[in-house]
Amino acid sequence: xxxxxxxxxxxxxxxxxxxxxxxxxxxxxxxxxxxxxxxxxxxxxxxxxxxxxxxxxxxxxxxxxxxxxxxxxxxxxxxxxxxxxxxxxxxxxxxxxxxxxxxxxxxxxxxxxxxxxxxxxxxxxxxxxxxxxxxxxxxxxxxxxxxxxxxxxxxxxxxxxxxxxxxxxxxxxxxxxxxxxxxxxxxxxxxxxxxxxxxxxxxxxxxxxxxxxxxxxxxxxxxxxxxxxxxxxxxxxxxxxxxxxxxxxxxxxxxx
Amino acid sequence: xxxxxxxxxxxxxxxxxxxxxxxxxxxxxxxxxxxxxxxxxxxxxxxxxxxxxxxxxxxxxxxxxxxxxxxxxxxxxxxxxxxxxxxxxxxxxxxxxxxxxxxxxxxxxxxxxxxxxxxxxxxxxxxxxxxxxxxxxxxxxxxxxxxxxxxxxxxxxxxxxxxxxxxxxxxxxxxxxx
Amino acid sequence: xxxxxxxxxxxxxxxxxxxxxxxxxxxxxxxxxxxxxxxxxxxxxxxxxxxxxxxxxxxxxxxxxxxxxxxxxxxxxxxxxxxxxxxxxxxxxxxxxxxxxxxxxxxxxxxxxxxxxxxxxxxxxxxxxxxxxxxxxxxxxxxxxxxxxxxxxxxxxxxxxxxxxxxxxxxxxxxxxxxxxxxxxxxxxxxxxxxxxxxxxxxxxxxxxxxxxxxxxxxxxxxxxxxxxxxxxxxxxxxxxxxxxxxxxxxxxxxxxxxxxxxxxxxxxxxxxxxxxxxxxxxxxxxxxxxxxxxxxxxxxxxxxxxxxxxxxxxxxxxxxxxxxxxxxxxxxxxxxxxxxxxxxxxxxxxxxxxxxxxxxx
Numbered sequence: 006x007x008x009x010x011x012x013x014x015x016x017x018x019x020x021x022x023x024x025x026x027x028x029x030x031x032x033x034x035x036x037x038x039x040x041x042x043x044x045x046x047x048x049x050x051x052x053x054x055x056x057x058x059x060x061x062x063x064x065x066x067x068x069x070x071x072x073x074x075x076x077x078x079x080x081x082x083x084x085x086x087x088x089x090x091x092x093x094x095x096x097x098x099x100x101x102x103x104x105x106x107x108x109x110x111x112x113x114x115x116x117x118x119x120x121x122x123x124x125x126x127x128x129x130x131x132x133x134x135x136x137x138x139x140x141x142x143x144x145x146x147x148x149x150x151x152x153x154x155x156x157x158x159x160x161x162x163x164x165x166x167x168x169x170x171x172x173x174x175x176x177x178x179x180x181x182x183x184x185x186x187x188x189x190x191x192x193x194x195x196x197x198x199x200x201x202x203x204x205x206x207x208x209x210x211x212x213x214x215x216x217x218x219x220x221x222x223x224x225x226x227x228x229x230x231x232x233x234x235x236x237x238x239x240x241x242x243x244x245x246x247x248x249x250x251x252x253x254x255x256x257x258x259x260x261x
Numbered sequence: 262x263x264x265x266x267x268x269x270x271x272x273x274x275x276x277x278x279x280x281x282x283x284x285x286x287x288x289x290x291x292x293x294x295x296x297x298x299x300x301x302x303x304x305x306x307x308x309x310x311x312x313x314x315x316x317x318x319x320x321x322x323x324x325x326x327x328x329x330x331x332x333x334x335x336x337x338x339x340x341x342x343x344x345x346x347x348x349x350x351x352x353x354x355x356x357x358x359x360x361x362x363x364x365x366x367x368x369x370x371x372x373x374x375x376x377x378x379x380x381x382x383x384x385x386x387x388x389x390x391x392x393x394x395x396x397x398x399x400x401x402x403x404x405x406x407x408x409x410x411x412x413x414x415x416x417x418x419x420x421x422x423x424x425x426x427x428x429x430x431x432x433x434x435x436x437x438x439x
Numbered sequence: 440x441x442x443x444x445x446x447x448x449x450x451x452x453x454x455x456x457x458x459x460x461x462x463x464x465x466x467x468x469x470x471x472x473x474x475x476x477x478x479x480x481x482x483x484x485x486x487x488x489x490x491x492x493x494x495x496x497x498x499x500x501x502x503x504x505x506x507x508x509x510x511x512x513x514x515x516x517x518x519x520x521x522x523x524x525x526x527x528x529x530x531x532x533x534x535x536x537x538x539x540x541x542x543x544x545x546x547x548x549x550x551x552x553x554x555x556x557x558x559x560x561x562x563x564x565x566x567x568x569x570x571x572x573x574x575x576x577x578x579x580x581x582x583x584x585x586x587x588x589x590x591x592x593x594x595x596x597x598x599x600x601x602x603x604x605x606x607x608x609x610x611x612x613x614x615x616x617x618x619x620x621x622x623x624x625x626x627x628x629x630x631x632x633x634x635x636x637x638x639x640x641x642x643x644x645x646x647x648x649x650x651x652x653x654x655x656x657x658x659x660x661x662x663x664x665x666x667x668x669x670x671x672x673x674x675x676x677x678x679x680x681x682x683x684x685x686x687x688x689x690x691x692x693x694x695x696x697x698x699x700x701x702x703x704x705x706x707x708x709x710x711x712x713x714x715x716x717x718x719x720x721x722x723x724x725x726x727x728x729x730x731x732x733x734x735x736x737x738x739x740x741x742x743x744x745x746x747x748x749x750x751x752x753x754x755x756x757x758x759x760x761x762x763x764x765x766x767x768x769x770x771x772x773x774x775x776x777x778x779x780x781x782x783x784x785x786x787x788x789x790x791x792x793x794x795x796x797x798x799x800x801x
Binding site: 055056057058059061062068069071075076077078079080081082085088089090091092093095096097100117118121 | 462463465491493495496497499500501503504505506507508510511513515529530533643644645646647648651652653654655656657658
């Protein structure tokens with residue numbers, strides 16, 4: 006069979022979502038961001054909410070998220086995405102509003118905004134990429150960096166006596182009355198991708214329906230920052246990250 | 262016509278609200294008015310004062326060096342403001358808690374026993390209205406009708422039943438001035 | 440004819456914003472301006488005009504909510520006092536960089552640091568020279584009466600939308616806390632989503648059928664493009680400088696001396712000037728209403744016709760730098776100021792004037 010024969014439309018089993026544009030992504034090969042971006046684009050398309058969705062991009066590796074998904078976006082200052090999303094949703098209640106944030110943005114500099122937006126039960130979806138390291142700035146410690154994990158600012162491994170404990174944001178956010186969905190997912194296997202997609206989809210529906218704050222944490226890899234191959238990263242994540250950040254639904258007040 | 266007034270006493274004596282009621286009355290008479298309070302923590306139990314300027318012309322500075330009239334309700338305020346009354350101006354003070362009587366001889370000094378009158382009326386809340394009555398008897402800057410009109414305007418409907426008590430207190434204050 | 444009301448400056452800001460048809464307010468309490476948030480919450484405008492009012496978790500969150508609202512093309516504002524406005528500076532820089540219309544109110548108190556809650560004008564540099572990072576300006580309006588507190592909400596929003604730039608009302612504790620007679624400007628309806636889409640085609644509203652994405656970002660890693668952005672900002676600023684200078688003068692026709700003062704201090708100076716005039720001293724007053732753009736040309740003209748100028752400010756001498764730049768050495772310019780929350784009386788201003796201009800002494 007020639008490639009031309011294979012590429013016939015009737016053989017198509019997989020396509021790039023229409024909203025994911027052709028801009029060349031700056032993400033490293035093996036990074037989880039690409040997969041999650043795809044899921045976001047796909048879900049918006051499936052829900053038919055392209056015209057009524059507003060995304061809020063963070064500072065961090067996904068700072069350029071707005072370059073890849075063709076919807077309306079606001080780029081927030083570092084950590085302020087939940088405050089930005091709060092105002093966007095309150096001023097435009099008919100819109101589906103989500104933030105897309107990393108662990109530094111959401112769990113360090115923006116902890117205050119994250120907790121208060123969730124505590125007010127803002128009708129927004131928060132996608133939280135937790136790769137336990139600062140990718141964009143070159144691999145420094147994140148609040149979620151594991152104990153003993155080496156980063157450029159914990160070159161001998163994170164020590165709790167010096168740097169405190171890995172911050173379990175989702176566990177913390179689940180305790181707030183304002184959150185309706187808090188779930189921890191990953192995108193390292195096809196099965197995991199399917200579950201993550203279902204979680205993000207529900208979070209988006211929750212925003213549209215005004216049910217409160219939804220938090221979807223995606224435990225992710227950063228093979229560049231972790232200094233591993235993509236395959237090694239996935240293995241390391243399963244063995245180490247999942248021990249501290251186990252996957253699964255932590256809270257869901259919306260009964261199916 | 263222009264009257265520059267300072268009202269000073271303890272926080273909680275109703276100094277600021279007395280000034281406010283006076284300012285509202287001036288508004289009812291379509292006069293120009295500024296009401297400038299001392300603000301902040303001193304409001305809470307410390308000393309409080311308010312400058313009220315009422316004029317038939319545009320008012321420039323809301324902050325003053327000297328006053329036509331000072332209404333003084335405690336010793337600290339007397340110590341602070343006695344010297345800044347204009348020569349020929351008016352000092353009205355409540356004798357309650359005043360240990361050193363005013364010394365100026367180039368101003369008109371009125372002593373009123375408003376706190377005693379409030380005790381007699383068994384209404385601490387009436388106190389500032391009694392003082393206002395005395396002030397308006399000595400200095401008829403605005404008519405009582407405008408004060409009542411101002412009260413009606415500013416008090417929420419549910420407090421309108423208090424207006425007769427306030428009016429009685431104003432009259433009592435007027436009677437205090439011999 | 441709209442009814443005359445007796446209002447505090449802070450209350451006037453809140454009520455004027457509702458009448459203007461503002462879409463949202465986001466703020467955090469701080470003395471001496473908390474009455475703005477308190478008045479808005481008591482008025483419950485979400486029940487009448489649909490305006491959103493939110494007590495944010497911090498000044499930082501509040502200014503970023505304003506950034507967001509402005510990015511959506513909405514008329515949104517925040518208010519604070521000096522330490523809180525320092526916290527907002529990063530967000531203000533983003534708003535300026537995003538060319539977003541927004542209104543920021545600073546009811547100044549004495550600093551630096553936590554300082555005092557009493558009146559001050561020590562944030563003049565911060566307000567007029569940028570405040571946050573990068574090359575930008577705010578349109579800065581300095582009200583001297585409660586009426587202007589109300590009027591400048593309208594003016595500030597209108598200018599912000601006209602030039603797509605943030606505007607600031609730079610008030611002080613006196614004008615925030617005092618009560619005066621006010622006539623609120625005529626009520627306007629809030630703009631509909633259709634009007635916003637038509638007037639602000641850049642607004643982030645959801646693609647809303649327009650086919651292309653609107654993205655509000657202030658990030659541009661390509662230096663050549665970033666320089667182009669900067670050149671564009673500067674063009675806007677030149678346009679504002681040409682068209683939006685505002686000031687008020689008293690007794691300047693025959694003035695031999697001119698006092699320069701803004702905000703409530705200008706009124707204290709006016710009383711001092713009235714006193715001096717009675718003593719036969721020919722002194723006038725210019726009150727810059729826009730602190731940026733500064734009335735440079737008019738002050739230069741006044742410099743040419745007078746013997747000297749006195750800048751009176753509640754700070755250690757900030758606006759005086761702009762006055763000196765304007766007159767460019769043609770006349771002596773002196774400073775008189777009180778700091779830390781102390782407000783001078785008209786007599787103190789007069790004494791300072793007499794001391795600086797010895798020959799004017801009676």
